[in-house]
Amino acid sequence: MMADKAKIGVLGASGYTGSELVRLLLRHPTVELTLLTADRRAGQEMRTVFPQFAPYQLPTLVAIESVDWNAANLDLVFCALPHATTQKVIKDLIAKAPQTKVVDLSADFRLADPASYARWYGHEHHAPELQRQAVYGLVEIYRDAIRKASLVANPGCYTSCAQLPLTPLLKAKAIETDGIIIDAKSGMTGAGRSAKEEMLFSEVSEGFHAYAVGQHRHMAELDQEFSRAAGQEVIVSFTPHLLPMNRGILSTIYVRGNRGTSPEDLHAILLKFYANEPFVHVLPFGQVPQTRHVRGSNMTFIGVAKDRAPGRAIVIAALDNLVKGASGQAVQNMNLMLGYPETTGLEQVALFP
């Protein structure tokens, strides 16, 4: 019955993670979209901003400041706003509508440590008490905490694609913690929808490059999560690259087994860890994943292969940065927070070719 569906809002619906949320939620059987915001496009219909939604009924886009959070009476809000504005918006929202749960897709609540946040972002956090309450939203690692959370910090796409393959290995103390190298490659949608010269088709197609070499902000999140998993400080090398394609992240990760742990052992650990997970699939030993085979789905594929040098292994993970790396992960979090089966609305099979 319509009245029983959860009322959902998407803040920042004019960006790619916003449109991806709308795509998934339009087909989710137990929720309804009742609020869509997009400040610069306020007053417009979603079909103007994203013509793929032309056939569907959706709320008109409004500005955030025009929303009465209490009257909106939302069960859950996805916040897909840029860094910085996010903290104030969520603080205000939760103050006015404490019954509304939040999944935040920005980086604003991912770092638990205020000092770490201040160091990487150059200013004090604007909502430190919320920062403490926020649960890190990587379901496969923090499922129980997420079920009980009212504010979940959805992980970054690069970090999801590094944590899913590495966290079980670090928890098992199966790999050396120094010298881990993550060579990551992402499709362009990971850079969002801002009109920047370097993101033009003609600048991107038929070419490839690394960026933010040695200094990417996602490293703070990696440090936090890998150190938690390992029980000691872990600092990895991480180099992001941009691929001339829309969707997909692939991480090629170079590790050394700890005290005689073989590549086959690492594979066995991952296979066991993810045996019952609906959205992580570990390939047979020696096989490696391709981003195209998870496109549009909430699936992560992981492969492990033997490197030439004794004791070294290459672990490769692939996911769709807009789905498992962002909006699909966010819906997975929502399902847990609202008590729905975890896979609802996320069953779509990858679109290949």
Place this chain on the structure above:
Amino acid sequence: MMADKAKIGVLGASGYTGSELVRLLLRHPTVELTLLTADRRAGQEMRTVFPQFAPYQLPTLVAIESVDWNAANLDLVFCALPHATTQKVIKDLIAKAPQTKVVDLSADFRLADPASYARWYGHEHHAPELQRQAVYGLVEIYRDAIRKASLVANPGCYTSCAQLPLTPLLKAKAIETDGIIIDAKSGMTGAGRSAKEEMLFSEVSEGFHAYAVGQHRHMAELDQEFSRAAGQEVIVSFTPHLLPMNRGILSTIYVRGNRGTSPEDLHAILLKFYANEPFVHVLPFGQVPQTRHVRGSNMTFIGVAKDRAPGRAIVIAALDNLVKGASGQAVQNMNLMLGYPETTGLEQVALFP
């Protein structure tokens, strides 16, 4: 309950229309895939041929000749085989298992006239009696006949993308029947999965060209359907081109209004014709569609604009060649033939970006 689901087979599951059928049917709530064939890959798992299916349980691929049609006891078979072999396979299948319905995705049963078939394909049809029974499977035009059919000839992707915009205009006698020009552009998946030099990535990317200029076989199908719609012989100009992308067909169609019919009138005719259709969306007058906004969905977008020359209009249609242009259309046919709601399993929203 599992036992209540219809049993479905896909013949030719190792091609792109085959994998697209599997993608859609895996999520269809009232059918189950119980047979997958692929002669050259017989004995292999579907995950070997299409790694995106690795997380799912699917029947092992078998060779067609090893199938006992009667024992298989299928409710419906999708036939995604190459031209020529199709006729014999379906003839044999229907002879042995008359209760099994068939949706054929090849061109073999699209032409109703044996003489026309012989002229375009250079040989007599191998199953002329089936050719007579076959219903042309463009749902929006032949819905009622399809409901009662046991053999449906699924339309070609190019022809679907030309018929959906033109047939209502021809039926209404709103446009001149001579001088119609269809300039069509298709993504590469329309060419299938054969390993040919001209289909290599390096031959296709960063370039564009027309092919089969003046002589494409799809013209026979266009002639038949347009002449039926107009009630007189119609011969159009049709030029197919190949786009450096995977999915999507866009037809740019140049027409002249009949006896004072304006471009706005043409738009009104289409708007009315498709008012209640779930899979055809007519844009506001003057707006034109983009293939990316229907990618992965079963939707067709149609736009009408005024040309410079008085009385002339430009009609543009876009669809995903693998979905509405092939496998989605086939599932839509299946839903009618098996008495399911027409949109079941086809609700997926387009994947953009």
Place this chain on the structure above:
Amino acid sequence: MMADKAKIGVLGASGYTGSELVRLLLRHPTVELTLLTADRRAGQEMRTVFPQFAPYQLPTLVAIESVDWNAANLDLVFCALPHATTQKVIKDLIAKAPQTKVVDLSADFRLADPASYARWYGHEHHAPELQRQAVYGLVEIYRDAIRKASLVANPGCYTSCAQLPLTPLLKAKAIETDGIIIDAKSGMTGAGRSAKEEMLFSEVSEGFHAYAVGQHRHMAELDQEFSRAAGQEVIVSFTPHLLPMNRGILSTIYVRGNRGTSPEDLHAILLKFYANEPFVHVLPFGQVPQTRHVRGSNMTFIGVAKDRAPGRAIVIAALDNLVKGASGQAVQNMNLMLGYPETTGLEQVALFP
């Protein structure tokens, strides 16, 4: 000897036609680049704006208003500025340095008729006396006039790709002048380097669409040139589309032979017209061109095929919009204006794949 080389300036060097001019002129044996302007990037090195020039010595970018035209003592200037600013800049330049010749790559001097200009652009021309002197720079049609010109209006890329195949047919009165349809498709570099949302990689890749349907400004230029060629008013249908690739325009042109002129006759006319042209290649009858085979070169390929309907032909032309459609054509003009062999610096073979 260095001192003997012609001194060349490029105004607007930070756009794609600007960088393409620099690419070509860096290897032109009898000119040297002594001035590069780019207002928003003034003070920067070209390698910052276009890293491919990092290994080469080039003048630092300056603002146009800082240039002393007389002191600069340039032999020729390429003007690759946006519409509107162009007229004033060239008027000022020619007033101060009448010895400096100009090839203008904007649309500002292409229309000879002030009334036509005012109608299409919505304001009076700012330099009507220069407008009268300007020679239309399509070398294959206006070679002699270009040799003597001091101001040449370089043709648009779409119009070049329509005129080269059509003008000889219109001059020969071989085709009917009404009902000509030009379905044109362009790579993204034709849209320039502006940071607009609709030009982002994620908005463009894996998709295709028409734009400015029924109303593109290039039509004014087509009207002028086709009417000149035919000796009577000619109004064509012209629909531009955007391809998910960088370089290349392909025009698919639908024509009817005049009074019994066959497609083969049309082919013969083109073959003869271009027999000695270094940069136009007419393919054997029935063969059609691909954009990828002219990429990076100054070549135009033209093909003619028979349509199904009697008397109708399909003429297809392909060129690189940044070379023959812009900067290569401009260098070809420069060679004539400065008395160099026409092909100097333009011999580069197409880059395929």
Place this chain on the structure above:
Amino acid sequence: MMADKAKIGVLGASGYTGSELVRLLLRHPTVELTLLTADRRAGQEMRTVFPQFAPYQLPTLVAIESVDWNAANLDLVFCALPHATTQKVIKDLIAKAPQTKVVDLSADFRLADPASYARWYGHEHHAPELQRQAVYGLVEIYRDAIRKASLVANPGCYTSCAQLPLTPLLKAKAIETDGIIIDAKSGMTGAGRSAKEEMLFSEVSEGFHAYAVGQHRHMAELDQEFSRAAGQEVIVSFTPHLLPMNRGILSTIYVRGNRGTSPEDLHAILLKFYANEPFVHVLPFGQVPQTRHVRGSNMTFIGVAKDRAPGRAIVIAALDNLVKGASGQAVQNMNLMLGYPETTGLEQVALFP
């Protein structure tokens, strides 16, 4: 004068390295192409196999076995044949026409050690005496030997893109020799022109993957050259990936400075080593290259950046796999072997966008 030009043959002209040789040599002022072979296309014109050559006069393709090497009287032959056939063809050629020099683009003569060859390729070398004479053709490292060589083994594209950044650092003993990780990404033209399913446009576009993980044959060549440079055995980790684009290789290389050598020191070593090289450009410290900025040129761009972990650096190199990674490098070798200026015919500036 025509008669003074060197006579050049290209064996295997129907592949991409073959066509790239023809592209470059057509514009080389002191050579003429007098022999083109392509066994499967023998008797055809080059324009049939590669339509971009339609405007140019080129020899008809012939089969290798039909060539009389002595009568052909070639100054130099480029051999772009598949592995295995190469050894016999060159052995025969040199026996019959000892005056003809050879640049071989296959892997057949790159390994100097017969034992290493046998281990990696699974059989004894068919021309061991030639294997001993062959000079490894990376000009920046072996320039003097190449000048005197009559048989040069052109390096592989992956290995060129790893050696140019690493060899100077190993020679200087500036980096630790264990733990070097080379994460390499290549455009599709590196895979050649064979019609294989996994190389189809629809299989490659919009996706990314690693292949031959832990076991690529190019490793033998890397081992040989790095061990030579370091004066001790060096075994690197090397993982190749395929990019959805045509041209370009980018190597992201993770190294540790030796005994206090900083990333800035590594940069200084490379800057000095390549100070006078025409085809290697070292970017300012901290800047990293993009493949698009070397496309179509013979240039290699190298960048060095500081990694997070103390003592670690990231070195990134980019080149066009068909030019500096294959045919451009081969022409550079030819220039040295025939006594021409090294840069002749290779001056073309990169084609971007």
